[in-house]
Each structure stands twice: as C-alpha cells, then as structure tokens.
Amino acid sequence: MDWFEWQFLGKHVEHSQQILHSSHNLYLVLIAWLVACAASLATLQMVERACNAEKTTAKTLWRWLGASCLAGGIWAMHFISMLAFESSIEVHYNLVITIGSLLIMWVSALLAMYLLNQPSLSRARMMLAALIFGLGIGGMHYSGMSAMHTYSHQQYDPIGVALSLVLAVGGSYWALLMAIALRSTQGVVHQLFKYAISCTAGTAILSVHFIGMWALHSFSPLDAGSQAYIETNHWQLALMVAVITLLLIGSSISAALVDKKLQQKEQDLARVNALLSQLDEARMFLQQVAHYDPLTNLINRRGFNQIFAEKLADATANNNKLAVLFLDIDHFKRINDSLGHDAGDELLQNIASLIRGTARGHEDVVARFGGDEFCILIDIHQRDEAQNMAKRIMHTLKDPIELAGRRMVMTTSIGISVFPDDGTTPTELLKQADLALYQSKGNGRNSLNFFSRNLTTRASLELQIEEELRHALTEDTGLVLYYQPIVDLKHGRVAKLEALVRWEHPEHGLLCPDRFINIAETNGLIAQLDHWVLRKACTDLATLSRLGWQQLGIAVNCSALNLVREELADEIESALYTSDIAPHRLELEVTENALMGNISNTSQLLRQIRALGVSLSIDDFGTGYSSLAYLKRLPLNTLKIDRSFIQDIQTSSQDMEIVQAIIVMAHTLQLQVVTEGVETTEQLELLRHYGCDFIQGYLISRPVELDALPRVLEQLNTSHRFTSSYSALQIQ
CATH class of the missing domain: 3.20.20.450 (EAL domain)
Incomplete structure (x- = not known):
C-alpha cells in the first residue's frame, strides 16, 4: 500500500535488506515536549479569550490565533522530534510536503477551536470533532514523515500506526472534555487544572509522534555496507525552531493575559459605571422621596422650604411680594373614620389635583405638608390676589367629588400671610399663615383669614x-x-x-x-x-x-x-x-x-x-x-x-x-x-x-x-x- 511514497511492512526480506537502527536526542525530545505543552496552554488561553470576547470580530481573531498556536506548536513539536532522530543514514526533507503537513494541522486546529467556542456540545458532535482532530494530528505526523527522503526503504507496522491514531483520537476527545470542564472552575483551581491539562495534552501529542516513529522501519540494501551514525547539527535548527515557536506562543499567551486584564478592567469600569448609574438613580429616587409627597406627587414640606428660600431671595432682591396660603380640609377625619383610610387617600389625591388645577401653572408652588394640610406659595402685587386665589380654591372644592359611591362636598379653611408685611423668613411666614388658619377654623371653618398682629399676641397668651x-x-x-x-x-x-x-x-x-x-x-x-x-x-x-x-x-x-x-x-x-x-x-x-x-x-x-x-x-x-x-x-x-x-x-x-x-x-x-x-x-x-x-x-x-x-x-x-x-x- 503506497501513500506519499511509504509502505506498510511487506516483502523486504525477499530482497535481503537489513534493518537500520536509530535513536533520538533526549534533550531535543524534552524541548519538543515543552513546545507541545506550551501550545496546549496557549490554546486553552485563546479558547478562554474567544469565549469571553463580546464582539464577533474579537471571537474570530482569538479563534484563529488559538488555531495557529495549536497547529504551529504541534507541528513544531513534530519537526523538533524529527530533528531529534539520529541514524546512520542521511535524511533530506521535502519542503512542500512539510508545509502541507502544517496546513493539515492548522485546519484541524481551527475546527477544534470552533467547537470549543460553542456554548453547548453534544456527545456525538464531540466524538466527531475528536475523530477529525485526531486524524488531523495523525495526518500531520505521517505526511511529515513522508517528507523524509533517504536511500533506505521505509515501511510501517500497521499495529503501531493504528495505535498512534487511536491515541490521537482518544487524546483529542479527552482534551475536548477537559477544556469544557475547565469552564466551571475558578481561581487557583482553574489555573492548576489548566496547567495539568496542558502537560497531559502535550504528553499525549508527543506520544502519538513517537508511537508513529516506533511503527517506522528503515531497510537498507545488502550492498550498502555498514555505515556509522552521521553526526549532524540538527540540534541547532531544532533549538531555533523551538525558540521561535515558544516566543510566538509566549507572545500569544501574553496578549491573551493582557486582553484578560483589559477586559477585567473594562468589566470593572462597566460595573463602576453601572454602580454610578444606580447611585444616580438612587439619589434621584431619594431626592424624589425627600422632596415629594408619594401620595399626591406634590412637593412636601422639605421641598417647599427649599423652593421657598430661593423665591424669597429673589423677591427680596427684586422688591416683590409673596403670599403663603395654608389650607386645611374641614372635618377630613370623618372621612377616614367612616369610609376608611383608602378612601381618605383617594380624596386627598382628588383635592390635590383640584388645587393644582387652580394654581397658575409653574408660577405657583403647591405642596402637601402631611395629613390634610396643603400650602401654596404665589407671587403677588396686591394682597387681593392672594384673597382671590383662596376664594377660587374654596369655590373649586365645593364641587361634588365621587368617592366610594358617594358624592362628597368638602370645604377648606385657609390662612394667609404676606411677604414682607407679615415676615421676612420662611419659618416666620409659615407660622403666621398657620395662625391665620387657626383663626379661620375657630371662626367656624370654611373661611379665609389674613394674618394680623393680634393673632401673635393671642398665640403667645395661649x-x-x-x-x-x-x-x-x-x-x-x-x-x-x-x-x-x-x-x-x-x-x-x-x-x-x-x-x-x-x-x-x-x-x-x-x-x-x-x-x-x-x-x-x-x-x-x-x-x-x-x-x-x-x-x-x-x-x-x-x-x-x-x-x-x-x-x-x-x-x-x-x-x-x-x-x-x-x-x-x-x-x-x-x-x-x-x-x-x-x-x-x-x-x-x-x-x-x-x-x-x-x-x-x-x-x-x-x-x-x-x-x-x-x-x-x-x-x-x-x-x-x-x-x-x-x-x-x-x-x-x-x-x-x-x-x-x-x-x-x-x-x-x-x-x-x-x-x-x-x-x-x-x-x-x-x-x-x-x-x-x-x-x-x-x-x-x-x-x-x-x-x-x-x-x-x-x-x-x-x-x-x-x-x-x-x-x-x-x-x-x-x-x-x-x-x-x-x-x-x-x-x-
């Protein structure tokens, strides 16, 4: 059986050929093993980067780089191992076949990277992938072996060839399983597991090569005579290939590590940005809670005081007038006691809507201080404007309100204070409006009163x-x-x-x-x-x-x-x-x-x-x-x-x-x-x-x-x- 000019064992004995004995340089074998392990480690790093990459372009880039590291590493391991081969015959290599073996390995590695990047992989597809990748390793090895040109005849032991292919396929299947299992580990265990897989995979790949070499038998003609081992400088070429390959693999690993750190920093930055965004949302929510009444969506006392201070400063600077209207819904407690607090809340929402509708757009500030107390801050030129506003509110609230199947008619008591006549600070003006409100309630409710100085005297006496x-x-x-x-x-x-x-x-x-x-x-x-x-x-x-x-x-x-x-x-x-x-x-x-x-x-x-x-x-x-x-x-x-x-x-x-x-x-x-x-x-x-x-x-x-x-x-x-x-x- 011929394939790339090599044969399985057959009728060489008939021609009285003798077997040529050979050996390997152990140092170069060790270097080849290191290259195979490094290639496996780089591949795992590339797989991890490809899986974690967010952009499709980045995934493709890491996938191709991983395939190149895996193919280049295995091919370099094979080439160095071939250079470690020492025999009494002179060996030459066919460059085209050698490059062809690299191409076979690269295509197989690219397929393996593609499969490893899948989020889920069925057992059947995994076995198919292992078969393709294992045959790719075997194809790379034996095509590379066929690139050897000597005066001797080369034949292979079928058992050894079969054993190497079985090891290649089985090792590929095991490597796929371990690479997928690696996703579920973290921290130190993840790193140790990764190194263990790399060493084991490198050993398996090297073993495939040497089992294939063990299956090779070289025969020389009887008239060739006995030849001594030929000393070569293959170790220099092997060392150069190893160094170049390790540098390329190391650069790829370094790039992967740098990308991982950059991605972690980007993720940290994204988390920080997300946290800042959440903090902004929380701050806005707290500001909403701190300055707005959740029931009526009006500003609350704190928000009112803040706006009050600002408008008061503007009014002082421009010599304008302000009026504070303090409202209290008459007999509101009866609604809660008779119809329940839910009905009372609904009534407050309706009243808040009516008061807001009576206000003059954004010029007037409407707030709920709690319970059934409301406060309005308006810009005025004459005191009559505040009185007219209060009368409009009282008239609006007299319209029937549908509540719990009933038509309710509510009234309100209002107290009014005016800046700067009745005070110059928010606290003072609110207190004066409250005193005027107290007088309105004392006069039988459903009325309005402006603040007067005798109210202060009365309050002090009380x-x-x-x-x-x-x-x-x-x-x-x-x-x-x-x-x-x-x-x-x-x-x-x-x-x-x-x-x-x-x-x-x-x-x-x-x-x-x-x-x-x-x-x-x-x-x-x-x-x-x-x-x-x-x-x-x-x-x-x-x-x-x-x-x-x-x-x-x-x-x-x-x-x-x-x-x-x-x-x-x-x-x-x-x-x-x-x-x-x-x-x-x-x-x-x-x-x-x-x-x-x-x-x-x-x-x-x-x-x-x-x-x-x-x-x-x-x-x-x-x-x-x-x-x-x-x-x-x-x-x-x-x-x-x-x-x-x-x-x-x-x-x-x-x-x-x-x-x-x-x-x-x-x-x-x-x-x-x-x-x-x-x-x-x-x-x-x-x-x-x-x-x-x-x-x-x-x-x-x-x-x-x-x-x-x-x-x-x-x-x-x-x-x-x-x-x-x-x-x-x-x-x-």
Missing part, C-alpha cells in the same frame, strides 16, 4: 396659659372646683351638684373653663385635667358626706377626647374606691356630640362605666346631631336640656314645643330630665308644668366653693319656693 396650666396640674396648685346645686322638683330639695372647674390664675385672676379647656384639649392636657376634677369632686363629696349630706350626688363633666381612653373606667373606679363614695352617687356628664363622634367605642366604654354603678348623663342635648336609634341603645340615666332652649321659653313657642317634646321623649326612654340655665320663676313654672325632673341655674344658686356650699344647701332645702307651686298644682 402658650403661656398652656405652660402655666401644665404646672398647675403637676403641682396641684391654682385649680379649684365650684359646685352648682341641682334641685329635684318633685321633692323640692337639692338632689345633686355639678362640679365646675375654675382656675385661680396668679396673673389673670379667676378663669372660667372656656379660657383654658380648649387649650387643654389641644395640647393633650385634658385627660389629666378631667382626672383631677374627678378625684377632687369625689373627695369633696366625701367631705360633704361627713357633714351629713349622705344622699347628695355629684355630676362631673367628661371631655369628648377622654371618652376614647380605655383607662377612664379604671380611673373612675379608683377615685370612688379612694374616696369611699357609693358609685350611684357619681354621675358622669358627656356632651351629645362626644357620644355620637365614635358611637361604637363610646357605647362600649359607657357600658363599662355603667357596670360600675355610675350614672350617665347626656349634656347640652339638642345642640348636636344625636340619633334616637343610637340614643335608646346607650346606657343613659339622665338627659340635660341645653340652656339655649330655656332663655326665651316664655316668648318663643318653638322653644316651648321643643322643650316639651324633649321631656316627653326622655320620659318615654325612661330617662330623667335636667334643665340648665333656669333664671326666672316663669321658666321654673313652665318646666314644672311640662314634667321636668330637675333644674339648675342662677334662680337656684350660682356655683359656689366647697366652704360656702353647706350654708347654701341648708338655705335651699329649707326654702319652700320649689315646693309650694308644685303642691298648688297637685291640689288643682
């Missing part, structure tokens, strides 16, 4: 009263109780007393509740004040009991804010226990609106108090919005008619009919009736005629202190003016 009231409650000084008798018309005697708190102010003298109760409610002191009144009233009732007034009861007012406190029942029980007063002698008075403000929680708390044995009275009846359906379910004992229905009862038929209807209704519900504000005998007779149970007012007695109370009670109980008319009526 702050002073708050501080001094807090001190009076803490130190238990200055506060006193006055008592107004309540007469039982049926028996003509004082049945109970109403405890009325007063304050002996060191500067302003004796203050009535209307001077400090609202301040106590606004500043969280009402619970402490009510508790003080409760304990003091029970203590004074115990004192009166010791003086002989054991049947006398006492009525104590309870604030609406105190009715939501679960501790109230325990405080009442503690006050009764400490003073040793029977529970039925204590009556708790609550206003009509306080009862209806939160009927579910109120009714539960009232039942707890009623379970203690304490009587319950509804105060100022007729001035609120109570429902008879709820009223009959509450555990009440007494109903107190407000004084406003009594003042003109002699001349007003409407008041007369209202009072009569209330008394009849109360008796129907098994409630006793107390009428306050009785000042004339005519009022007394009418109330007695209508069947009123109890009366109180200046006709009976003004409120008096505890020290004067026994004398007043004695006089009232010995007087016959409350019994004679009743007896006369009975006789008639």
